[in-house]
Amino acid sequence: MRNVGELPERAEAVVIGGGVIGLAVARELARGGAEVVLIERGEAGAESSWAAAGMLAPQVEADRADEFFKLAAASRDAYPAFARELEEESGVDIELDRTGTLYLAFTEADEEECERRLLWQTRAGLRVERLTAVEVRALEPRVSARVRSALRFPLDGQVENRRLTSALAKACGRRGVRVITQTEVSTVKVEDGRAVGVETSRGMMRASSFVVACGAWSSMLRLDTAAAHEISATHGGDAQETRPRIEPVRGQMLCFAPAAAQSPLVRHVVYSPRGYLVPRRDGRLLAGTTTEHAGFDKSVTDTGREAITMQAREIAPAVDALVVSEAWAGLRPRGADDWPVLGALADVPNLFYATGHYRNGILLAPLTGALVAGMILRQGMTSPLLEAFTPERFRRASCAV
Numbered sequence: 001m002r003n004v005g006e007l008p009e010r011a012e013a014v015v016i017g018g019g020v021i022g023l024a025v026a027r028e029l030a031r032g033g034a035e036v037v038l039i040e041r042g043e044a045g046a047e048s049s050w051a052a053a054g055m056l057a058p059q060v061e062a063d064r065a066d067e068f069f070k071l072a073a074a075s076r077d078a079y080p081a082f083a084r085e086l087e088e089e090s091g092v093d094i095e096l097d098r099t100g101t102l103y104l105a106f107t108e109a110d111e112e113e114c115e116r117r118l119l120w121q122t123r124a125g126l127r128v129e130r131l132t133a134v135e136v137r138a139l140e141p142r143v144s145a146r147v148r149s150a151l152r153f154p155l156d157g158q159v160e161n162r163r164l165t166s167a168l169a170k171a172c173g174r175r176g177v178r179v180i181t182q183t184e185v186s187t188v189k190v191e192d193g194r195a196v197g198v199e200t201s202r203g204m205m206r207a208s209s210f211v212v213a214c215g216a217w218s219s220m221l222r223l224d225t226a227a228a229h230e231i232s233a234t235h236g237g238d239a240q241e242t243r244p245r246i247e248p249v250r251g252q253m254l255c256f257a258p259a260a261a262q263s264p265l266v267r268h269v270v271y272s273p274r275g276y277l278v279p280r281r282d283g284r285l286l287a288g289t290t291t292e293h294a295g296f297d298k299s300v301t302d303t304g305r306e307a308i309t310m311q312a313r314e315i316a317p318a319v320d321a322l323v324v325s326e327a328w329a330g331l332r333p334r335g336a337d338d339w340p341v342l343g344a345l346a347d348v349p350n351l352f353y354a355t356g357h358y359r360n361g362i363l364l365a366p367l368t369g370a371l372v373a374g375m376i377l378r379q380g381m382t383s384p385l386l387e388a389f390t391p392e393r394f395r396r397a398s399c400a401v
């Protein structure tokens, strides 16, 4: 039988959810000296963090230098040191690749979008280059001859996200985090305005701080009835309503097998406004994706496959010669305003959220881990980078209506 770990009676901190975010927070808490237990319903790193494409691309789709962009760019810039430390701790190379990303324009509208992005990013002092069609094809000869121009973001790149979760899990183990798998948390118990414990499928566990990192399932975690009552009394509303709402957004992916005796189709991560191709070091080529509201259904559909194949073919028609070796889908965790939810509930100051990373959880993992753990270790003192992501913003918005 698989060893899922003994559930201890108590710890300093409990992290609920073992995706890239829960693992990154748990590792940082342990680095800060805390005694940490991470509780995962299935196996660590087997949900959205497994399904992702691993792109680290804050500049590609950003339209302004808002708080989200600043967080995302800072997290990308933290990756080289993060990857180095993780390799030292775990022995796993997460295949950080900083070749840069290309964003291709095929239509007049695509070119206008590129122009706007080039303009604001250049004014903001960010590194971005415009390429002519000839320059694009000199860099990537097998990209479609229909390409009109492109932007190149030299600092963006990718990691192998499955290696990343495996590295984080090993690093957690090395740093003394107790990772308890095959154990579901159903309820966070709150007494007198503080979280005191979690009900799990294997019993109750107590701690001083709790982190909700359940990805797309974060809203399914219950606050116990007594707590719900207290919170609704303070705020004159329904307690379950005041918690951040996270919904699942399905993304499907196709994976093309390495073509025998051929060089990779592309060397860079290549986007169009409709899809992307991600070349892996082992020769696989990932193609994505879809954005679907399908509840918790992780099926791969014919419509999804067709849409992704069309998007991939637009970028590089030569994909037609490749064989699809694998297809999968994952559930991105999305908050109501698309931004992550990072920080404690005002009513329950030792109950922290680290969720809602939507399309960018791999990119945001290093900074989320460091900042959320920092907040817990410094007993609620928050970084200015986190202010815009507090769970309280949803309550403020609902009060303002």
Ligand SMILES: Cc1cc2nc3c(=O)[nH]c(=O)nc-3n(C[C@H](O)[C@H](O)[C@H](O)COP(=O)(O)OP(=O)(O)OC[C@H]3O[C@@H](n4cnc5c(N)ncnc54)[C@H](O)[C@@H]3O)c2cc1C
Residues within 6 Å of the ligand: 016, 017, 018, 019, 020, 021, 022, 039, 040, 041, 042, 043, 044, 045, 046, 047, 048, 049, 050, 051, 052, 053, 054, 055, 056, 183, 184, 185, 186, 213, 214, 215, 216, 217, 218, 221, 250, 251, 252, 253, 288, 289, 329, 330, 331, 332, 333, 354, 355, 356, 357, 358, 359, 360, 361, 362, 363, 364
């Ligand atoms: C197709 C696709 C492509 C993507 N591409 C990129 C990309 O290129 N770059 C990027 O940055 N991001 C990308 N993302 C987004 C990224 O995958 C997510 O933002 C990120 O993985 C979220 O991490 P997480 O740890 O919050 O969630 P998850 O990885 O889903 O982990 C949540 C964990 O919590 C566990 N859990 C849930 N409920 C409970 C419970 N009650 N008790 C115990 N455990 C529980 C789950 O089993 C799961 O292991 C992509 C996503 C998809 C689907």
